[in-house]
Amino acid sequence: ILLNHAGNDQNEYIKQHVQVKNPYLDAMEEDILYHFSLSTKTHNLPEMFGDIKFVCVGGSANRMKAFAQFIHQELELPGIPEEVRDICEGTDRYCMYKVGPVLSVSHGMGVPSISIMLHELIKLLHHAQCSDVVLIRLGTSGGVGLAPGTVVVTSKAVDYSFRPQFEQVVLGKVITRSTELDEGVANELLQCSAELQSFPTMIGNTMCTHDFYEGQGRLDGALCSFSHEEKLEYLRKAYEAGVRNIEMESTVFAAMCRVCGVKAAVVCVALLNRFDGDQITSPHDVLVEYQQRPQVLVSHFIKKRLGHI
Numbered sequence: 001i002l003l004n005h006a007g008n009d010q011n012e013y014i015k016q017h018v019q020v021k022n023p024y025l026d027a028m029e030e031d032i033l034y035h036f037s038l039s040t041k042t043h044n045l046p047e048m049f050g051d052i053k054f055v056c057v058g059g060s061a062n063r064m065k066a067f068a069q070f071i072h073q074e075l076e077l078p079g080i081p082e083e084v085r086d087i088c089e090g091t092d093r094y095c096m097y098k099v100g101p102v103l104s105v106s107h108g109m110g111v112p113s114i115s116i117m118l119h120e121l122i123k124l125l126h127h128a129q130c131s132d133v134v135l136i137r138l139g140t141s142g143g144v145g146l147a148p149g150t151v152v153v154t155s156k157a158v159d160y161s162f163r164p165q166f167e168q169v170v171l172g173k174v175i176t177r178s179t180e181l182d183e184g185v186a187n188e189l190l191q192c193s194a195e196l197q198s199f200p201t202m203i204g205n206t207m208c209t210h211d212f213y214e215g216q217g218r219l220d221g222a223l224c225s226f227s228h229e230e231k232l233e234y235l236r237k238a239y240e241a242g243v244r245n246i247e248m249e250s251t252v253f254a255a256m257c258r259v260c261g262v263k264a265a266v267v268c269v270a271l272l273n274r275f276d277g278d279q280i281t282s283p284h285d286v287l288v289e290y291q292q293r294p295q296v297l298v299s300h301f302i303k304k305r306l307g308h309i
C-alpha cells in the first residue's frame with residue numbers, strides 16, 4: 001500500500017489528480033471557461049465540483065440530461081430527478097449536470113467540438129482539485145460486422161488508417177499523440193455487461209473520422225467519390241485491423257485524457273451494421289433503447305465502484 005505525500009500512516013493511496021499540461025495556466029489570475037459560462041473568479045469550482053469521481057460525456061444535450069436523471073434514480077439520491085439543473089445554462093454550447101459524484105456533460109459532434117469541451121472540462125477538474133476521476137464517453141456509432149444494438153467498449157481509438165494516434169496541427173506543424181485507453185476500466189466495463197446479461201457487448205478498436213458521410217465510406221451523402229466495392233474493401237480492411245465500430249470523437253478524447261493523467265473509456269452502441277448499409281433505418285423506439293445501453297452499462301459500473309452493488 002502506498003502512503004500519501006504527507007507520509008501519514010492511514011494506509012491512504014496517493015491520489016491521482018487531474019493534470020493540465022500548460023505552464024501558463026497557474027500564472028493566470030482568472031481562467032474563464034468560456035464555452036461552459038463558468039470562471040475561477042465567479043464560481044467556487046472546488047466547492048462545486050471537488051467531489052466528482054465519474055465524468056460521463058456524450059454528443060447530445062438531451063441524452064446527457066436523460067443520463068443525469070437516470071443516474072439520480074439509480075443512485076437513489078435525495079430530491080427528484082426531473083429537477084436536475086443545467087450548470088451551463090449561461091450558454092447553449094454544452095450542457096452539464098451534476099448528480100452526486102457524477103458529472104454528465106454534452107460535447108456535440110466531431111473532434112473540434114469535443115476537443116474544445118475537453119480543454120475546459122480538464123481545466124475545470126484541475127481547478128476543482130478533483131482526484132481519481134474516470135472519464136467515460138457514452139455514444140453511438142456505426143458497427144463494422146456487428147449486429148445493431150451491440151455495445152463496443154473501445155480498446156484502442158484509431159484514425160482513418162487504423163493507427164492508434166491523433167494528429168493535431170499546432171503552429172502549422174502536426175503533433176502526434178497516442179490514443180491508448182485504460183485497459184483496466186475497459187475490462188471492468190465488459191465484466192459489468194456480463195453481470196447485466198441484457199445486451200451483447202464486446203471490446204474492439206474504434207475508428208474515429210472527421211465526417212459522417214464520405215469520411216465513413218457512406219454512399220448516401222451529398223457527395224460520393226467512390227464505388228460500392230471500394231467502400232466494402234475499406235470496411236473489410238478496417239475489420240481486419242480490429243475495428244468494430246466507427247464514430248467521430250474517440251481519438252482526441254483518448255489522446256487528451258491520456259496526456260492529462262485521466263483514466264478514460266469509450267462505450268458506444270452500434271446503430272447499424274455498415275456492411276449491410278449506410279442509412280439508419282431502425283424505428284425511433286428501437287434507437288432510443290439502443291442509446292440507453294451504454295447508459296445502463298456505465299450506471300452499473302458506477303454503482304459497483306461506489307459499493308452500491
Ligand code: R2B
Nearest residue numbers: 059109110140247248249
Ligand atoms: C456518433 O454519432 C454522431 C454522428 O451521428 C457523432 O457524434 C458520433 O461520434
Ligand code: URA
Nearest residue numbers: 140141142246247248
Ligand atoms: N455515428 C457515427 O459516427 N456513425 C454511424 O454510422 C452512426 C453513428
